[in-house]
Amino acid sequence: QKEVEQDPGPLSVPEGAIVSLNCTYSNSAFQYFMWYRQYSRKGPELLMYTYSSGNKEDGRFTAQVDKSSKYISLFIRDSQPSDSATYLCAMSATGTASKLTFGTGTRLQVTL
Amino acid sequence: DADVTQTPRNRITKTGKRIMLECSQTKGHDRMYWYRQDPGLGLRLIYYSFDVKDINKGEISDGYSVSRQAQAKFSLSLESAIPNQTALYFCATSDRRTSEETQYFGPGTRLLVL
Numbered sequence: 001q002k003e004v005e006q007d008p009g010p011l012s013v014p015e016g017a018i019v020s021l022n023c024t025y026s027n028s029a030f031q032y033f034m035w036y037r038q039y040s041r042k043g044p045e046l047l048m049y050t051y052s053s054g055n056k057e058d059g060r061f062t063a064q065v066d067k068s069s070k071y072i073s074l075f076i077r078d079s080q081p082s083d084s085a086t087y088l089c090a091m092s093a094t095g096t097a098s099k100l101t102f103g104t105g106t107r108l109q110v111t112l
Numbered sequence: 113d114a115d116v117t118q119t120p121r122n123r124i125t126k127t128g129k130r131i132m133l134e135c136s137q138t139k140g141h142d143r144m145y146w147y148r149q150d151p152g153l154g155l156r157l158i159y160y161s162f163d164v165k166d167i168n169k170g171e172i173s174d175g176y177s178v179s180r181q182a183q184a185k186f187s188l189s190l191e192s193a194i195p196n197q198t199a200l201y202f203c204a205t206s207d208r209r210t211s212e213e214t215q216y217f218g219p220g221t222r223l224l225v226l
Contacts, residue, residue, distance in 0.1 A: 008152070043116070043202050043217030044155070088154065097143065097206040097213045098168070104154040 003027050006089055006103030015112055019076040023089035023103045026070065030091040030101075033065050035074045038086045038105065047087075048074065051095075079110045115139045116218035118203050124224045125193050133188045133221050135203030143206045144186040145215065146170075146178060148199040155202070161186055162208070193225045 006023045013019055021035075031052055036044035048063040050056045056063045062075040072091070076083055089103040116137045125131050135144065146158040147170075157170030159178040167180060175197060179187045190197055203218040 004154075006154075041220070043204070043219050045217065046214045049214065090155075095213060097145070097204075097215045098157070098160045098162075098170075100157070100215070102155040104152055 001026065002104075003101050004089065004091060004103045007106055008104055010107040010109055012109045012111060013079055015079060015081060015110055017079050017110075019079050019083070019108060019110075021074040021076075021087050021089075021106050021108070023072050023091075024070055025072075025091060025101075027091075027093065027101070028067075028070065029093035030070075031067075032092040032095045033063070033072050034090040034092075034100070035061075035063055036088040036090060036102075038088060040085075044088055076108075079108075081110050081112060084108055084110050116203060116205055116216055118201075118218040118221050120221060121219065122222045124226065126226050127194055129193050131190050131193055131223075133190075133201055133203075133223070135186045135188070135218055137184050137203075137205045137216075137218075139205055139207070139216060140183075141205035141207045141216070142183060143208055143213075144180065145204040145206070146176075146186065146188045147202045147204065148172070148197075149202060149220075150199050158188065190225075195225045198223060198225045 035048040038044040053067045060077045064073040086105040088105045090100045145160040147155045161167045161180045177189045201221045204215040
């Protein structure tokens with residue numbers, strides 16, 4: 001079983017919808033949680049960085065961490081076609097970038 | 113200009129050939145990384161370097177070697193390429209001085225080993 005599980009999708013939603021992307025994990029030592037966005041033929045770019053449990057909001061994006069359930073989510077409000085990309089979750093026990101464990105990514109398509 | 117550049121962007125090679133993938137950065141970061149990305153497996157760390165004299169193996173280093181020629185340059189070599197090394201390769205950098213150690217990724221090199 002993988003340490004981090006992520007539904008690969010694809011997930012297709014209409015423009016304006018609320019999108020929920022999720023990851024589950026098995027390692028209770030993970031404390032740092034990240035979401036990366038990867039456009040086709042590009043490298044991943046960091047969207048959200050959270051420590052421990054709770055919510056963090058940045059514009060249309062909200063990251064949520066539930067350590068008791070070992071479950072993290074990324075919500076996208078008012079989704080736009082430009083949000084179409086693959087979203088990767090990543091997590092670490094130490095906070096150092098050399099110890100990141102990535103999910104396999106969920107491909108999102110926002111349609112007009 | 114891009115902060116993290118990778119060359120080549122695409123490469124086709126044959127089994128047994130030696131190839132080198134190069135990464136350069138202008139971000140002034142001390143830490144650099146090489147990942148490979150495969151469908152269904154996500155990103156996996158091959159090697160990482162915390163400075164020019166500090167190089168470490170990652171999760172899947174077998175069959176690969178690296179060289180940190182300068183703070184800004186980190187090369188990945190496949191000594192004798194094999195078909196299961198066909199993948200998308202990413203270089204990344206980070207700055208240990210930041211509280212949230214964000215990694216910045218290059219655009220990737222798409223490698224096909226025949």
